[in-house]
Amino acid sequence: MALRAIDCHVHPWDAVSVQHMGGGRLAAMAGYFGRELEPVSLDALADAYRARDMMAVLLATDDSTTSGLPPVPNEHVAAAVRKHPDVFMAFGGIDPWKGRLAIDEARRCREVLGCKGLKFNPGRQHFFPNDPRFGPLWQTAADLGLVCLFHTGLMGNGAGVRGGLGFKLKYTAPIPYLDDIAADFPDLTLISAHPGWPWQEEQLAMARHKGNVYIDLSGWAPKYFPPQLVQYARTILQDRVLFGSDWPVLTPERWIEEFDRLDFDPEVRQKILVDNARALLGLQAGEVSAG
Numbered sequence: 001m002a003l004r005a006i007d008c009h010v011h012p013w014d015a016v017s018v019q020h021m022g023g024g025r026l027a028a029m030a031g032y033f034g035r036e037l038e039p040v041s042l043d044a045l046a047d048a049y050r051a052r053d054m055m056a057v058l059l060a061t062d063d064s065t066t067s068g069l070p071p072v073p074n075e076h077v078a079a080a081v082r083k084h085p086d087v088f089m090a091f092g093g094i095d096p097w098k099g100r101l102a103i104d105e106a107r108r109c110r111e112v113l114g115c116k117g118l119k120f121n122p123g124r125q126h127f128f129p130n131d132p133r134f135g136p137l138w139q140t141a142a143d144l145g146l147v148c149l150f151h152t153g154l155m156g157n158g159a160g161v162r163g164g165l166g167f168k169l170k171y172t173a174p175i176p177y178l179d180d181i182a183a184d185f186p187d188l189t190l191i192s193a194h195p196g197w198p199w200q201e202e203q204l205a206m207a208r209h210k211g212n213v214y215i216d217l218s219g220w221a222p223k224y225f226p227p228q229l230v231q232y233a234r235t236i237l238q239d240r241v242l243f244g245s246d247w248p249v250l251t252p253e254r255w256i257e258e259f260d261r262l263d264f265d266p267e268v269r270q271k272i273l274v275d276n277a278r279a280l281l282g283l284q285a286g287e288v289s290a291g
């Protein structure tokens with residue numbers, strides 16, 4: 001059966017992973033969604049993606065230095081990939097403040113755990129990616145061929161809560177923080193995750209200018225995409241935008257249904273839903289869903 005889509009941005013939400021949502025995060029998310037989100041086992045999640053003929057990139061995450069909270073462990077997502085290689089891929093979560101250990105963990109993610117990339121949330125991890133202290137980490141990722149994904153712009157988690165759970169939006173601006181490292185590490189491939197509001201134009205300019213920058217369209221209902229984002233995705237950036245749902249924030253069904261109302265050309269739609277991610281993540285024929 002043909003692969004219908006690759007969801008490039010999926011958060012594990014099982015009993016292990018939600019431990020990362022301590023410190024008021026879970027309550028804030030429930031407030032944001034207007035409902036509590038029940039944990040979903042990774043086996044059930046695999047079945048759901050298999051039934052959709054989709055693959056999913058599971059994102060681990062680690063902001064333990066700044067939050068004290070347990071990470072979504074890299075072993076955990078890697079084990080899910082080993083169990084469900086027909087539907088899952090993984091990005092390791094790296095806490096950049098761990099210094100030498102962060103670099104060792106990035107290497108382990110590639111060489112031992114088989115991760116395709118690394119995930120960062122500068123807003124929660126309180127770091128500017130272009131701080132020279134993190135240069136060795138970006139060089140390591142580039143050397144290992146690990147794609148680095150960075151949360152960009154507004155964070156749903158903490159939105160509307162007094163103090164926003166302490167997360168700081170300044171760290172999530174694309175220029176200069178991501179644009180600088182895209183320039184300084186041209187062998188690094190990075191994904192600026194989500195339509196980058198309130199820096200949408202900056203994000204588009206960065207991706208237009210830096211051929212090693214991709215944008216994932218996750219976390220926003222497509223009916224609210226800014227017109228300029230849609231215009232660039234249709235045309236000049238059609239090879240470098242990626243489908244992502246940000247599940248459990250949005251379901252892939254809702255995302256694709258609203259996206260289809262934007263009437264993209266079929267060839268461009270295929271690129272955004274499947275082909276761009278397939279090329280970026282280096283999927284071999286055998287790794288693509290058999291059904």
Ligand SMILES: [Zn+2]
Pocket residue numbers: 009011219246
């Ligand atoms: Zn996300």
